[in-house]
Amino acid sequence: MLQVPFIRENKALVIERLAKRNIDATQMINNVINFDEERRRLQTELDNTLAESNTLSKEIGNLYKSGEVEKANLLKEKTSQLKEASKELAEALSSKTEALNELLYKIPNVPHDSVPRGNSEADNEEIFKEGDIPKLYGGALPHWELAKKYDIIDFELGNKITGAGFPVYKGKGARLQRALIAYFLDKNTAAGYTEYQLPLMVNEASALGTGQLPDKEGQMYHVTEDNLYLIPTAEVPGTNIFRDVVLSESELPVSITGYTPCFRREAGSYGAHVRGLNRLHQFDKVEIIRVEHPSKSYKALERMVDHVKDILKELKLPYRILRLCGADVTFASALTYDFEVFSTAQDRWLEVSSVSNFETFQANRLKLRFKNSEGKNELAHTLNGSSLALPRVLAGILENYQTEEGILVPEVLQSYTGFKIIN
RNA sequence: GGAGAAAUGGCAGAGUGGUCGAAUGCGGCAGUCUUGAAAACUGUUGAGGGUCACACCUCCGGGGGUUCGAAUCCCUCUUUCUCCGCCA
Incomplete structure (x- = not known):
C-alpha cells in the first residue's frame, strides 16, 4: 500500500x-x-x-x-x-x-514515469524482440495435440484425478519438466540468487503481506479447516520471509530464487485461449525475488530483465518484451515487463515471465525496512520475476521445436533430459 | 492426539503490582589508542505514532479482563520446548 x-x-x-x-x-x-x-x-x-x-x-x-x-x-x-x-x-x-x-x-501502486497510459493490453509497449520464428512443416500441431501424439502430457487423466487444469506429465514430458526446473534454478543461482524451498501454503498474515488478501481472496485455494491458502506464486512465501524485518544496509541487496508449484483458481476463465497448457490451476514456476536499496531498484530491474532474456536466448525461443501500460500493470507494481514467447502453431504470443518493481508498495504492508546510512529505518524496495513459468515455455518448446521426426530438445536442456528428441 | 513447562529488546537473559521501555552480558555504531587492524577503554544503541523540534502516547507472543496503576494477577488463543502416543 x-x-x-x-x-x-x-x-x-x-x-x-x-x-x-x-x-x-x-x-x-x-x-x-x-x-x-x-x-x-x-x-x-x-x-x-x-x-x-x-x-x-x-x-x-x-x-x-x-x-x-x-x-x-x-x-x-x-x-x-x-x-x-x-x-x-x-x-x-x-x-x-x-x-x-x-x-x-x-489504491493501486503509482505507476513509474515510463509506464505508458493505455486502455487495454493492446496498449502495452513492445520494447524488444529477438529470435527467429521457425517455419514449421505442413502438419505442425498445437502443443495439446503434440502432447497427445507423443503421450507426454495427459489432460484427461488430470481431469479424472482432480479436475480441469491439473495435467499429468508422463515419461519424457515429466523429465522435460524436471529438466526445465533444474536448468532455471541453475541459471538463477549462477546469477547470484540463493535457492530456497518454500512452504506451499501460507497463513492469512502472509497473504495480506503481499496483497493477495483482502481483494484477491477468490483467486486462491483456501484450506478453511486450518485457514491456510495454497500459494498462487512463490512470491508470497518468498517475500514474506521479510515481513516485519529490519535489514542492515550491508545486507542489501537480497536475492533469492525458488521453485514451487503454483495454485490458482482462475475463476471465470474458459474458452479456447485457455486450452492445453495456456492456463492451468496448478503449474510450476521458478521465481526470482530481490530486496533492494531504493536508489538501486531500477538498475536491479534492468538486470533481472537481462537475466530472463539470457535464458530465453539460450533456449532459442522467439520472444518479445513488453512494457506494460497503465491498464495492464498489476495492482502492486510500479513498472512491469512481460516476456512473451511466440507459439508458432497457435500463432500467438504467450506470457512466460513478468518482472516487476514494487518499490515500497509491498514493503510498506510487510514492514520490510533497512537501517539506512543515517541509522534510520527506511522501507526497502521489492522486486520479483518469473525465471521462468514452466507450462508456456514448455508449450513454446513443443510447438517451435516440432519436426516431422519428433520434438527436438533445446540444446541447453539436453544434459538435463538425457535425450535429444521426443518421438 | 495426551501430560507438563515456557514465550521479555538483534541474540542471550534478569525482572512477580507504582521507582520498568525494562538490569546485565554479547553483538552493532562512534570515539580514544594504533602506520593499519585486533585487543583494551569511553560513549552510544528497540519499534511505532505524534511534533517544525520538543513534550507526550503505545508496544514485554496475540486478544480480552481485574486494578487508580500490569512485563508482573486472571481468562483465552497461538507458538515453542520436554515426555508419551502415532508416523513418511
Missing part, C-alpha cells in the same frame, strides 16, 4: 500518475488525506487523555503511601472519568484507522 506521508506531500503527482491506470483517484486521495487528518486529531486527543490519567495514577500511588486516602479516592473518581473518555476515543481512533487502511488497500 501507498505511504500516507507520500500521498500528503505529492497529492497532484499521485493523482496524475494513477490516471495512467485510467482511474480518477481524486476522491480517494482526498479521502485518504481527510481520514488521516482525522486520525491524527483523535490520536492526539487520546494521547492527552492517557497522559493525564497516567499522571493522576502516579499521584494516587504517592497519596496512598503518605496515608492520604481521602484525597486519593477523590482522584480515583477523576481517573475513572478519563478512562471512559479514553475508551471512547480509542474506539473512534481504531475505526478511523481501519477505514483509512481499507481505503489504502484499494
Whole structure:
C-alpha cells in the first residue's frame, strides 16, 4: 500500500500518475488525506487523555503511601472519568484507522514515469524482440495435440484425478519438466540468487503481506479447516520471509530464487485461449525475488530483465518484451515487463515471465525496512520475476521445436533430459 | 492426539503490582589508542505514532479482563520446548 506521508506531500503527482491506470483517484486521495487528518486529531486527543490519567495514577500511588486516602479516592473518581473518555476515543481512533487502511488497500501502486497510459493490453509497449520464428512443416500441431501424439502430457487423466487444469506429465514430458526446473534454478543461482524451498501454503498474515488478501481472496485455494491458502506464486512465501524485518544496509541487496508449484483458481476463465497448457490451476514456476536499496531498484530491474532474456536466448525461443501500460500493470507494481514467447502453431504470443518493481508498495504492508546510512529505518524496495513459468515455455518448446521426426530438445536442456528428441 | 513447562529488546537473559521501555552480558555504531587492524577503554544503541523540534502516547507472543496503576494477577488463543502416543 501507498505511504500516507507520500500521498500528503505529492497529492497532484499521485493523482496524475494513477490516471495512467485510467482511474480518477481524486476522491480517494482526498479521502485518504481527510481520514488521516482525522486520525491524527483523535490520536492526539487520546494521547492527552492517557497522559493525564497516567499522571493522576502516579499521584494516587504517592497519596496512598503518605496515608492520604481521602484525597486519593477523590482522584480515583477523576481517573475513572478519563478512562471512559479514553475508551471512547480509542474506539473512534481504531475505526478511523481501519477505514483509512481499507481505503489504502484499494489504491493501486503509482505507476513509474515510463509506464505508458493505455486502455487495454493492446496498449502495452513492445520494447524488444529477438529470435527467429521457425517455419514449421505442413502438419505442425498445437502443443495439446503434440502432447497427445507423443503421450507426454495427459489432460484427461488430470481431469479424472482432480479436475480441469491439473495435467499429468508422463515419461519424457515429466523429465522435460524436471529438466526445465533444474536448468532455471541453475541459471538463477549462477546469477547470484540463493535457492530456497518454500512452504506451499501460507497463513492469512502472509497473504495480506503481499496483497493477495483482502481483494484477491477468490483467486486462491483456501484450506478453511486450518485457514491456510495454497500459494498462487512463490512470491508470497518468498517475500514474506521479510515481513516485519529490519535489514542492515550491508545486507542489501537480497536475492533469492525458488521453485514451487503454483495454485490458482482462475475463476471465470474458459474458452479456447485457455486450452492445453495456456492456463492451468496448478503449474510450476521458478521465481526470482530481490530486496533492494531504493536508489538501486531500477538498475536491479534492468538486470533481472537481462537475466530472463539470457535464458530465453539460450533456449532459442522467439520472444518479445513488453512494457506494460497503465491498464495492464498489476495492482502492486510500479513498472512491469512481460516476456512473451511466440507459439508458432497457435500463432500467438504467450506470457512466460513478468518482472516487476514494487518499490515500497509491498514493503510498506510487510514492514520490510533497512537501517539506512543515517541509522534510520527506511522501507526497502521489492522486486520479483518469473525465471521462468514452466507450462508456456514448455508449450513454446513443443510447438517451435516440432519436426516431422519428433520434438527436438533445446540444446541447453539436453544434459538435463538425457535425450535429444521426443518421438 | 495426551501430560507438563515456557514465550521479555538483534541474540542471550534478569525482572512477580507504582521507582520498568525494562538490569546485565554479547553483538552493532562512534570515539580514544594504533602506520593499519585486533585487543583494551569511553560513549552510544528497540519499534511505532505524534511534533517544525520538543513534550507526550503505545508496544514485554496475540486478544480480552481485574486494578487508580500490569512485563508482573486472571481468562483465552497461538507458538515453542520436554515426555508419551502415532508416523513418511
